[in-house]
Amino acid sequence: MRDRPELALAAVLGLALAVLLTVGLTDRRDEAFTLGVQPAGVVELKPGERACQEGIDVPADFSSVELQVGTFRREGSPLEVTVHERTGSGRLLGRGVLAGGYPDVSRQRADVGRVEAGQRVAVCVEARGPRKVGLYGNVARAAPGSTLRAEGRPVDADLTLVFHGDERSVLGELPDMLSRAALFKAGWAGAWTFWLLTLAVVALVPLALGLAVRSLRRDSGG
Amino acid sequence: MPSRKRVPAPLAWLLVAVALLGLAWAFLTPAWQSPDENSHFAYLQSLGERFDLPGDPERESYSTEQWQAIQAVNADQVAAVLATDPEWSEQAYERWRKSEDELSGPKRQDGGGPNPATANPPLYYLYTSLAYRAAASGDIFDRILAARVAGLVWPLLVTLGAWLLAGELFGRDRTLQFAAAALGGLMPMTSFISASINPDGMLYATWTIFLWLGVRALRRGLDVPTAFGLAAVTGIALVVKATSYALLPALALVFGVGLWRARRSPPLRIAATVGAAAAALAATGGIWTLIARGLNRAASGQLATPGAGSGLDLVQLASYLWQFYLPRLPWQDPFPNSTGLPAFEIFVKGAWGAFGWLEVKLAEPVYVALGALTLATFVAAGVALWRTRRSFDWAVAAFLALATATLLAGLHWTEYHFVLSGNPNFMQGRYLLPLVGIGGLALAKALTLVPPAWRMTAVAGIAGLLVALQLYGLGLVLQRYYA
Numbered sequence: 238m239r240d241r242p243e244l245a246l247a248a249v250l251g252l253a254l255a256v257l258l259t260v261g262l263t264d265r266r267d268e269a270f271t272l273g274v275q276p277a278g279v280v281e282l283k284p285g286e287r288a289c290q291e292g293i294d295v296p297a298d299f300s301s302v303e304l305q306v307g308t309f310r311r312e313g314s315p316l317e318v319t320v321h322e323r324t325g326s327g328r329l330l331g332r333g334v335l336a337g338g339y340p341d342v343s344r345q346r347a348d349v350g351r352v353e354a355g356q357r358v359a360v361c362v363e364a365r366g367p368r369k370v371g372l373y374g375n376v377a378r379a380a381p382g383s384t385l386r387a388e389g390r391p392v393d394a395d396l397t398l399v400f401h402g403d404e405r406s407v408l409g410e411l412p413d414m415l416s417r418a419a420l421f422k423a424g425w426a427g428a429w430t431f432w433l434l435t436l437a438v439v440a441l442v443p444l445a446l447g448l449a450v451r452s453l454r455r456d457s458g459g
Numbered sequence: 460m461p462s463r464k465r466v467p468a469p470l471a472w473l474l475v476a477v478a479l480l481g482l483a484w485a486f487l488t489p490a491w492q493s494p495d496e497n498s499h500f501a502y503l504q505s506l507g508e509r510f511d512l513p514g515d516p517e518r519e520s521y522s523t524e525q526w527q528a529i530q531a532v533n534a535d536q537v538a539a540v541l542a543t544d545p546e547w548s549e550q551a552y553e554r555w556r557k558s559e560d561e562l563s564g565p566k567r568q569d570g571g572g573p574n575p576a577t578a579n580p581p582l583y584y585l586y587t588s589l590a591y592r593a594a595a596s597g598d599i600f601d602r603i604l605a606a607r608v609a610g611l612v613w614p615l616l617v618t619l620g621a622w623l624l625a626g627e628l629f630g631r632d633r634t635l636q637f638a639a640a641a642l643g644g645l646m647p648m649t650s651f652i653s654a655s656i657n658p659d660g661m662l663y664a665t666w667t668i669f670l671w672l673g674v675r676a677l678r679r680g681l682d683v684p685t686a687f688g689l690a691a692v693t694g695i696a697l698v699v700k701a702t703s704y705a706l707l708p709a710l711a712l713v714f715g716v717g718l719w720r721a722r723r724s725p726p727l728r729i730a731a732t733v734g735a736a737a738a739a740l741a742a743t744g745g746i747w748t749l750i751a752r753g754l755n756r757a758a759s760g761q762l763a764t765p766g767a768g769s770g771l772d773l774v775q776l777a778s779y780l781w782q783f784y785l786p787r788l789p790w791q792d793p794f795p796n797s798t799g800l801p802a803f804e805i806f807v808k809g810a811w812g813a814f815g816w817l818e819v820k821l822a823e824p825v826y827v828a829l830g831a832l833t834l835a836t837f838v839a840a841g842v843a844l845w846r847t848r849r850s851f852d853w854a855v856a857a858f859l860a861l862a863t864a865t866l867l868a869g870l871h872w873t874e875y876h877f878v879l880s881g882n883p884n885f886m887q888g889r890y891l892l893p894l895v896g897i898g899g900l901a902l903a904k905a906l907t908l909v910p911p912a913w914r915m916t917a918v919a920g921i922a923g924l925l926v927a928l929q930l931y932g933l934g935l936v937l938q939r940y941y942a
Binding site: 241242243244245246247248249250252253254257261266268270271273274275294295296297355357379380381382407410413414415417418420421422423424425426430431434437438439441442443445446448449450452453454455456457 | 467468469470471472473475476479480482483486487489490528530531532533536537540542543544545546547548549550551552554555597598600601604633634637915916917918919920922923924926927929930931933934937938940941942
């Protein structure tokens with residue numbers, strides 16, 4: 238078979254692209270964005286106290302907020318999670334309640350209603366039960382640009398917050414991913430640059446290799 | 460009329476593929492999300508802005524401009540932490556844009572203090588500072604991209620060098636040359652590192668060219684141009700990274716064998732060969748040594764770093780080496796670097812694909828398959844060598860073995876002392892990639908076991924697998940930072 242090398246190349250690359258496409262379509266996730274804070278310590282919240290993580294940029298729509306909560310080895314106390322414009326005293330954008338009874342050191346989600354991208358918000362957590370809770374977070378510089386206030390006073394910490402929205406496949410998220418990739422890159426680059434690069438990698442690279450293999454075969458008189 | 464020499468079409472198309480993949484890595488990887496890119500950029504900026512080497516203890520490690528940009532993208536929090544994404548917010552970008560526009564020139568120039576890259580010689584940074592200067596009117600991310608794109612020449616040179624190296628040993632066998640060159644140019648880690656601000660990419664290129672010229676000298680004789688080129692590329696490699704001192708024994712071997720074989724040549728010709736090599740070494744590594752002395756800094760600080768004051772325990776060293784490559788025996792004390800089998804965990808995983816700050820990894824079964832394929836390739840190459848033992852070129856074999864052994868010995872010696880001094884994280888898989896040309900040769904030799912009628916098909920399949928790995932790696936990086 239004269240074209241056997243090209244077929245081998247096409248088969249391997251075709252298979253690889255098929256696997257990538259399958260994974261891209263079946264791997265579904267609903268994470269909208271995170272504050273990027275690793276849980277390393279807790280901010281204690283006594284009954285009735287409120288802590289607000291302020292100045293959070295919202296790069297994607299979200300409808301629930303995930304936080305890591307410690308209960309000091311007791312049953313988890315109810316929490317109210319609210320979303321406000323810019324600061325804890327700003328206009329209310331969303332509200333949710335986390336029922337009590339959750340385990341110690343666990344990740345919990347509160348549905349707060351849809352909050353749209355392009356705003357700066359504050360996420361406030363209020364202890365509504367009879368027992369204290371610990372909100373996990375890290376030192377204040379973990380989320381530059383955002384600040385935590387507890388009972389109105391600045392705290393040297395940032396909360397571990399993850400924001401969730403609609404569930405989408407990785408492939409469905411590709412346009413957003415390429416737009417994000419264009420931020421903090423060369424000033425002239427945009428999402429279009431990354432679409433072109435995607436095209437180059439999935440089409441032109443295999444084409445160039447195909448031409449290489451064909452000329453290899455011709456060189457050797459095949 | 461003599462015909463003009465043209466780049467063989469298979470090589471030309473392969474270079475196109477290598478360049479496109481490099482470009483994708485250069486764009487896709489977020490700023491400062493490759494090993495030590497923050498330090499390498501600070502070094503580059505010090506040269507590009509102040510034309511001065513970094514390391515002044517009175518100065519800050521990073522310029523104000525770099526600090527602001529690092530904070531804006533949250534680079535320090537993202538580094539090596541899978542759960543943390545870089546900044547995605549357009550509002551944050553606009554705020555940074557405004558602050559960048561307000562920065563004055565001096566805020567780009569107030570870095571230049573010590574950082575982990577300071578000990579490196581300056582040649583790579585000098586080269587990339589040209590790209591940095593060319594993009595000086597742009598913002599800091601324009602300059603990072605310019606420096607990264609300038610590094611795309613390294614995988615191209617690796618590809619070319621591996622092609623030429625295989626050509627010296629297999630003659631004009633385009634299929635085997637293509638196999639060797641494809642491995643060199645299409646391995647995801649060579650693309651990723653070369654497309655980052657990192658001197659290792661230049662190291663891979665200089666070492667591959669060195670290996671080609673060394674083999675050429677042993678096969679064709681040590682003439683003046685080859686001697687000059689070989690010494691020059693050694694000198695250049697020495698001014699890229701201290702790792703390149705490992706080339707000196709192999710260089711000495713080439714000159715020893717070459718001059719011995721040429722002992723009956725006219726003395727003037729021998730003197731010209733030696734003189735050309737000495738001039739090339741002096742014009743590269745020699746000049747840097749003089750400059751470094753003048754500046755009162757070590758020509759290669761890294762050589763002095765490890766093991767200061769620690770003694771040598773041969774039994775312990777042997778135990779360390781055993782545990783690196785083989786499972787620990789019941790009576791051996793564990794070394795702190797050995798979680799799992801380091802040869803697999805560090806060399807196989809790190810050389811084939813660990814991106815970002817090494818936290819972006821392929822799936823475990825893929826590493827196992829790659830490790831098995833690597834082992835099978837070297838075993839097959841050994842079998843093929845045994846079969847052709849009657850035509851074995853001992854000098855070439857000794858040269859390649861010496862380059863490999865010296866690099867490995869240097870790495871293990873350094874790691875052993877680092878581990879003893881309580882720092883077990885020295886060794887990296889990418890440190891093996893200067894030998895990617897030898898890997899290409901092993902692959903080509905192994906392929907001689909495949910029947911000729913099927914050999915090109917096998918090579919095409921291997922090239923396809925390498926591109927598939929590239930797609931996989933790029934996909935993982937896209938998902939890790941932007942999903």
